[in-house]
Amino acid sequence: MLSDLVRKFFYGSGLLGLYHRMRNRxxxxxxxxxxxxxxxxPRWNSCDPDYTLEASLFERCIRFLQRHYRIVSTDEVLAARNGERALPPRAxxxxxxxxxxxxxxFALPRLRAHSLPALLFVVADVIGRRLPFFxxxxxxxxxxGRVKAADLVSAAGGTPSSGGNSIDDLRRAIAxxxxxxxxxxxxxxxPFAADTDDGLRHMVVADELNQLAQGGVCIGLHGxxxxxxxxxxxxxxxxxGARAIVAAHLDPAIAPRTMSFPHGRYTPEIARRAHDAGYELVFTSDPTINPVDAGPHWLLGxxxxxxxxIVDRQGRFRADKLALLLFRKPQRQLAA
Structure with missing residues (x-):
């Protein structure tokens, strides 16, 4: 209770915002x-809750980001990288x-309503595919209610815990x-394939990919x-290879200039190889804020x-939680 009140005070008083404006300029x-x-x-009932945001909360996130940052496009980051112009403060x-x-x-209409750009990293092989990843x-x-974690563990040759069928048990089995x-x-x-098909389409088709591109969402690669x-x-x-596949789906056929690593996994050698393959910006899942005094680096967190x-126990958006999550992340350049 006390820490919750402290969080609300520091955000509501403006002190946390001031800290952010000074620290992350x-x-x-x-x-x-x-x-x-x-x-x-209907996809809400079968999506992964750890990687899904309610559309109304996404709208609240957008408004929060507009309040505390200057939202930039991929082209603006590339221009800053090439020394053509600097990024605005708190980009x-x-x-x-x-x-x-x-x-x-759900995301694109809200981005367009606020005239905001974005960047989508697409997996080449999912374009036009109905079902998501395993x-x-x-x-x-x-x-x-069709798959039990213990059955999956047993099928993979492991020993299931007694009665364990929580989502954490399932994630351990997936690992x-x-x-x-x-x-x-x-x-x-x-043996689980039929029980994991909810009958819905989850992945983009080429026409949707072009809708995103025409709506201000730059298309990058995700392997x-x-x-x-x-x-x-x-x-x-x-x-x-994936770069050529994605380019062929775009109209006009433009090869992606950016990419991110699936599952956030990479090595310095793989990052360098990606950059050498023509990706001008390479994105990780390292939770860092990127310094830009000398321009943004090609490898970004x-x-x-x-x-x-970012919500309370009643599911209501908490701007103070999102502020604490974003404003205090370490600042670090990921590669020399």
Whole structure:
């Protein structure tokens, strides 16, 4: 209770905002979203709650970001990177990962209503695909009561905990599957496949990708298969090959100039290889604020957050929580 009151005081008094204006003046903050869905939409019942934001809360986040930052476009960041013009004080870039169809239906209209740009990193192989990644499909099956975590653990060769069927148990089981080679994982997943299909379309099609581009959302790359790049069998396919695939879906066919790492996993060598492959800006999931005194670096950190971290117990938006989450992150340049 006391800490909650303290948070509200420091934000409501303006002291936290003053701290932010002084501390983060010469920085670029990059925020990371995934899904944005209205609870009335049927996909709400099967989505992963850790990576999904209610549409109304996304609107509140936008207003918060407009109040405390100068929201910039990908082109503005690239121009600053090339020394053409400086970024404004407390610059912020909005990004989305993966390529969800709900970004078109719920995020894009709200961005356009506020005349805001954004950047979407799309997985090349999901364009035109109905079903999401196996992790999200297993979450869907569990939320719909069709998949039990213990059954998944057993299928993966592990020993399930007694009666464990929480979402944390499920995430631990998914982590086991993520560590398997592709052929073994597909064999383990196969018996669950039908139970993880909610019958809905989740991923973007080419027309939606172009709607986003025409609506002010720049299109970047998020790999070819969504495989963590340190585990990729063919890194060239995940970088240059995927770039060509995405470009072919865009009208006009423009190769992405930016990319982010699936699952946030990379090594310094992979980051350099991505940059050398032609990606002028490469984004991580390292939760850092990027200094820009000498212009933004080509390797940038991003800050993500879950819905549970920005609402109270009644599900109401808490600007003070979001402020504390964003304003105090470490400032760090990720590469020399």
């Amino acid at each position: 010469r920085t670029l903050t990059v925020v990371m979203f995934h899904r944005v869905i209205d609870p009335a939409d 912020l870039l909005i990004t989305f990962d993966d390529g969800w169809s709900d970004n078109v239906e 992790q999200e499909r297993l979450i869907a099956g569990w939320r719909l 086991v599957l993520e560590g398997l080679d592709e052929a073994t994982r597909e064999r383990v997943f196969a 070819k298969t969504h495989t963590p790049m340190p585990r990729a069998v063919d890194l060239d396919a995940e970088l240059g 991003r800050i993500g957050f879950e819905q549970a971290g």
